[in-house]
Amino acid sequence: MPPASEKPVNVGLFVTCLVDLFRPSVGFAAVKLMEDAGCTVHVPDQTCCGQPAHNSGDRGHTKAIARQVIAAFERFDYVVAPSGSCAGMIAVHYPELFTGEPDWTKRARSLAAKTHELTAFLTDVLGVDTVTAAWSGSATYHDSCAGLREMKVREQPRKLLGSVDGLELEEMADADVCCGFGGTFCVKYGEISTDIVSRKTNNIAATGAEMLLAGDMGCLLNMAGRLRREGSAVQVRHVAEVLAGTTDQAPPIGEAKDG
Amino acid sequence: MEFMNPGAFKANAREALTDENLRSAMGQLAAGFVPLRQAAVDRLPEFDLLRERARELKDHILANLDFYLERFERNCTAAGGQVHWCATAEDARQAVLAICRTVDAKTATKGKSMIAEEIGLNPFLENHGIEPVETDLGEYIIQLADEPPSHIIGPAVHKTKDQVSDLFLHHHRKHGRTERQTEPAKMVAEAREILRQRYLDADVGITGANYLIAETGSSVIVTNEGNGDLTQTLPKIHIVVTSLEKVVPTLEDMTTFLRLLARSATGQEFSAYTTISTGPRRPDDPDGPGEFHVVILDNGRSAMLGGEVQDMLRCIRCGACMNHCPVYHSVGGHSYGAVYVGPMGAVLTPSLLGIAETRHLPCASMLCGRCEEVCPMQIPLPRLLRHWRERAFEGDGVPAAERWGLSIWAWFARRPWLYGQGARLAVRLLRYLGRERGRLGKLWGAGGWTDGRDLPAPEGRTFQELWRQRRGKGGAA
Numbered sequence: 085m086p087p088a089s090e091k092p093v094n095v096g097l098f099v100t101c102l103v104d105l106f107r108p109s110v111g112f113a114a115v116k117l118m119e120d121a122g123c124t125v126h127v128p129d130q131t132c133c134g135q136p137a138h139n140s141g142d143r144g145h146t147k148a149i150a151r152q153v154i155a156a157f158e159r160f161d162y163v164v165a166p167s168g169s170c171a172g173m174i175a176v177h178y179p180e181l182f183t184g185e186p187d188w189t190k191r192a193r194s195l196a197a198k199t200h201e202l203t204a205f206l207t208d209v210l211g212v213d214t215v216t217a218a219w220s221g222s223a224t225y226h227d228s229c230a231g232l233r234e235m236k237v238r239e240q241p242r243k244l245l246g247s248v249d250g251l252e253l254e255e256m257a258d259a260d261v262c263c264g265f266g267g268t269f270c271v272k273y274g275e276i277s278t279d280i281v282s283r284k285t286n287n288i289a290a291t292g293a294e295m296l297l298a299g300d301m302g303c304l305l306n307m308a309g310r311l312r313r314e315g316s317a318v319q320v321r322h323v324a325e326v327l328a329g330t331t332d333q334a335p336p337i338g339e340a341k342d343g
Numbered sequence: 344m345e346f347m348n349p350g351a352f353k354a355n356a357r358e359a360l361t362d363e364n365l366r367s368a369m370g371q372l373a374a375g376f377v378p379l380r381q382a383a384v385d386r387l388p389e390f391d392l393l394r395e396r397a398r399e400l401k402d403h404i405l406a407n408l409d410f411y412l413e414r415f416e417r418n419c420t421a422a423g424g425q426v427h428w429c430a431t432a433e434d435a436r437q438a439v440l441a442i443c444r445t446v447d448a449k450t451a452t453k454g455k456s457m458i459a460e461e462i463g464l465n466p467f468l469e470n471h472g473i474e475p476v477e478t479d480l481g482e483y484i485i486q487l488a489d490e491p492p493s494h495i496i497g498p499a500v501h502k503t504k505d506q507v508s509d510l511f512l513h514h515h516r517k518h519g520r521t522e523r524q525t526e527p528a529k530m531v532a533e534a535r536e537i538l539r540q541r542y543l544d545a546d547v548g549i550t551g552a553n554y555l556i557a558e559t560g561s562s563v564i565v566t567n568e569g570n571g572d573l574t575q576t577l578p579k580i581h582i583v584v585t586s587l588e589k590v591v592p593t594l595e596d597m598t599t600f601l602r603l604l605a606r607s608a609t610g611q612e613f614s615a616y617t618t619i620s621t622g623p624r625r626p627d628d629p630d631g632p633g634e635f636h637v638v639i640l641d642n643g644r645s646a647m648l649g650g651e652v653q654d655m656l657r658c659i660r661c662g663a664c665m666n667h668c669p670v671y672h673s674v675g676g677h678s679y680g681a682v683y684v685g686p687m688g689a690v691l692t693p694s695l696l697g698i699a700e701t702r703h704l705p706c707a708s709m710l711c712g713r714c715e716e717v718c719p720m721q722i723p724l725p726r727l728l729r730h731w732r733e734r735a736f737e738g739d740g741v742p743a744a745e746r747w748g749l750s751i752w753a754w755f756a757r758r759p760w761l762y763g764q765g766a767r768l769a770v771r772l773l774r775y776l777g778r779e780r781g782r783l784g785k786l787w788g789a790g791g792w793t794d795g796r797d798l799p800a801p802e803g804r805t806f807q808e809l810w811r812q813r814r815g816k817g818g819a820a
Contacts, residue, residue, distance in 0.1 A: 099806050105770050108806035127810050129759040141732030145753035229711040262669050266709025271791035273707050278795025279673040309796030312782050338799035340781035
């Protein structure tokens with residue numbers, strides 16, 4: 085826990101559309117982690133970061149949504165997302181959108197500079213090294229592409245998971261290879277996506293881990309969906325749920341309350 | 344499988360996904376090239392510095408391309424060579440044919456050349472009575488199979504050993520070989536013995552070029568089999584078919600790219616052969632061709648200069664992007680329906696053929712960024728793929744349903760209150776449908792997802808709805 089500073093750290097939580105829709109418990113886990121670290125968390129009205137439009141080549145709608153996000157979040161000290169993908173959209177891609185619009189480029193850059201993925205924010209910005217959570221069993225961690233390559237998230241979640249009481253981390257082969265989600269890719273090219281996620285689930289199974297963790301809801305829905313279809317017993321959760329010690333708040337992704 | 348039709352990508356991919364031979368071959372490719380490259384990179388601490396240097400060097404070359412090309416032409420001509428400038432693929436084919444006709448060529452041996460593939464040289468020569476004989480083992484295999492290359496450095500990487508064994512048995516009968524060879528070394532030896540006479544019989548030898556050296560007027564090829572050397576030194580005429588971005592100022596500069604190329608491609612420190620050719624045979628030379636021609640193709644490249652896809656011209660054709668691409672691993676090179684495949688092909692092909700017919704190529708990617716991560720020339724492939732997606736979206740190639748779906752979604756996404764109301768309804772409905780198992784096995788309109796995986800059910804309330812309930816309007820507790 086960082087030393088209490090005189091001025092509160094105001095964080096705008098960009099909860100991401102998938103967490104908002106599918107798994108609010110991840111949002112509350114993120115809030116808990118940041119509040120435990122002394123932050124004041126705010127949740128302005130929000131929808132999506134615009135990736136579906138951006139990845140479809142629809143620059144017009146992407147910019148319109150980006151402007152909305154910039155306007156809603158620029159008043160905070162930091163913007164944090166429980167997702168490398170959405171954080172990457174804001175931090176890496178927003179500044180590239182506004183060619184010929186210096187005012188919006190400036191605002192986009194300013195927002196980009198204070199936008200972070202959750203686990204990287206905890207460790208790199210807040211200096212949190214350990215969490216007070218327990219989960220007994222073995223887990224494996226999947227590196228989501230944008231988190232890894234755009235936001236440089238690799239050691240941060242592993243470091244924090246290392247402090248979870250009882251948790252054994254079993255690295256899978258090709259943890260840094262895409263799970264085949266790719267946003268709209270997984271629907272437009274569903275068969276290819278299924279093939280790619282099947283390689284991922286084979287690697288997951290080979291670790292013998294009881295639980296799969298990752299930091300992005302899109303990848304998690306994809307991998308959980310495939311694991312459930314395959315009849316696998318591996319539980320799937322967002323890394324924030326384990327770090328916050330809130331795994332009792334919801335059943336694993338894709339499972340009913342009674343398991 | 345529809346070769347050379349990028350519009351058939353989806354159908355090709357579907358076929359590829361059930362091709363067990365291809366799956367086996369692709370599994371070996373991923374298991375081989377990826378760790379080999381990583382080990383080679385780990386052994387070279389300055390690898391990333393070298394990438395920076397190579398990128399800067401290539402950007403400098405591209406900014407001064409006319410200067411270096413003219414310098415190359417001057418020095419090549421001074422060494423006795425002839426340079427042929429070709430704006431289009433047809434110009435290049437005609438240039439090669441005209442040279443072949445000066446010696447009434449019947450056969451032409453060929454080293455591996457992607458430019459020859461790009462201009463469709465083999466079928467063209469065949470139609471004009473000249474038999475092309477591929478001498479690179481991979482190219483030789485796919486020539487027997489009558490298929491295009493599926494990889495820019497390993498043209499037959501989609502074939503298993505057994506498939507090659509069958510091909511050799513079938514095609515080598517006419518050379519008196521009737522025994523099925525299954526040992527790789529014996530298979531190579533058999534092909535080599537058959538090719539030996541073809542080298543000697545050839546009137547013309549055609550190679551590509553990895554580099555053109557402006558200061559010396561030389562062309563350079565990098566191979567592992569030595570076939571290029573025999574192809575270019577034994578016949579009367581050596582024709583180099585290449586493209587204009589291959590020019591490099593000096594031999595010293597070339598070494599920067601060479602140090603990256605083999606490590607990125609195969610994990611070798613250096614390829615087995617690096618052959619520098621400068622002009623035709625000189626009076627004192629023990630051997631060499633009587634004529635040395637360099638056919639330099641533009642075919643849309645100069646139009647890429649100064650534009651958003653100029654960075655693609657940095658490519659040194661190592662194949663690392665496809666070796667690391669999960670989509671390529673799943674569907675193989677032929678699915679792309681184009682000469683250039685994988686991530687680099689998905690950027691280059693629309694540049695060469697236009698986006699209208701090729702839009703699947705940049706769209707069939709998760710934009711996972713692994714290609715950019717391993718690209719020795721730091722080409723921002725995901726950004727360039729997005730560039731093509733934007734051009735496709737501006738055109739009329741995007742299906743109306745996709746366009747409308749996106750517009751409706753974006754309309755809501757720009758109205759948070761309405762979006763929130765819709766979201767509340769949607770998550771309740773999905774929650775209800777998946778209430779028993781916590782997931783949905785099928786969902787109307789979502790077959791792309793549910794054909795291969797379940798859809799985890801939402802928890803039933805949106806985060807923002809719960810947050811407002813628990814913390815009140817406006818945020819923090």
